[in-house]
Amino acid sequence: MTAQAVAKEMIRHGRGGSIAIIASMSGTVANRGLICSAYNASKAGLIQLARNLASEWGPHGIRVNTLSPGYIVTAMVEALFEQYPERRRDWPTQNMLGKLSKPEEYRGAAVFLISDASSFMTGSDMRIDGGHAAW
Template identity: 65%
Template sequence: MANNTSNNHHQHQKVYPNFSLRHRVYVVTGGGRGLGLCMAEAMTEAGAEVHCLDRLQDPDPEFLATQELASRSHVGSLYYHHVDIRDTEFLNNTVAKIAGRHRRLDGLVAAAGIQQIQPAIDYSADDITKIMDVNYTGAFMTAQAVARQMIAHKTHGSIVFIASMSGLIANRGLISPAYNASKAALIQLGRSLAMEWGPHGIRVNSLSPGHIVTPMVEKNFEEVPGLDKIWESENMLGRLARPEEFTGAAIFMLSDSSSFMTGSNIVIDGGHTAW
């Protein structure tokens, strides 16, 4: 009888998902501010050691405030590295040093991205190359650098690409064809890497947000008057998202609670693509 009770208790415990990131080490690109930093902060709350990579020479005041909060109130910790993800050699060296600290690396949130609002007929080849270099090639090379260390240290884990619903639709009111194409490429890259790296215990998924109020989006609103009102009316909730509304999905995708999910794309867009 005691054995049955013990077995039932053990099975009952397994029902609950494990959202903890304690003792794990992650890289977040575009982590200097905005959505990337918001996700990094949530990851430290879940217990992770998080290394934010960003092209800003010095940490944004927002980052420093978050770092101080994490050191005071959170289980995990937050670090800053000045890295341009287009510099592949420096990127690889930085990621190797991060992994070498505890001889492990558990995954990545690739949130670095740039945008250019411009009619397609006016784009130059250089404009397109610049966007793809950051949004696609940079994300690819970062995932490669992280996976290389995960495989070397035999650490199973999770890579999350921050894609966009713009990779699935043409955004009404946003003339940014190269950006949209780069995000579509990122979603497909996630599927392809999931296939290759699954045997190494590395899961790869994409998270596709709808319209969020971030520094990049606020710049869009300055360039296109009235765009915020258009976007608010384009989803089923009638408002724009806050960065914090995506942190739960990120923790889910990084943690053991999503242990059987790979090659997937989660869309969180307030119903924008579901009309």
């Protein structure tokens, strides 16, 4: 609904624009040891939604992409680690960099997606997961 509202204004003003939707690496991989099919399906849905919106709104000069982070240490994840301490140990071993990410590590990618630096990029998913899905 937010993307629709934004696109409507972009179309009204006739100048195009860029929309970046936050998805997750979980939209393209199953998370080892987690029962989270509804979450993963919703993230996969966002990736496909962005592709379809890109095709619909491209003629209006509107680009739509997704940003798919890997495991990020947030307050919510810290609380999860209290309940499941083994995840703090195991999750970093599941990517090629052997660590978990911080929210600030996605700033550059977000700026890239909404800036003219990505002017020929639409309908794409930018997965930043420390190599998690490359294995």
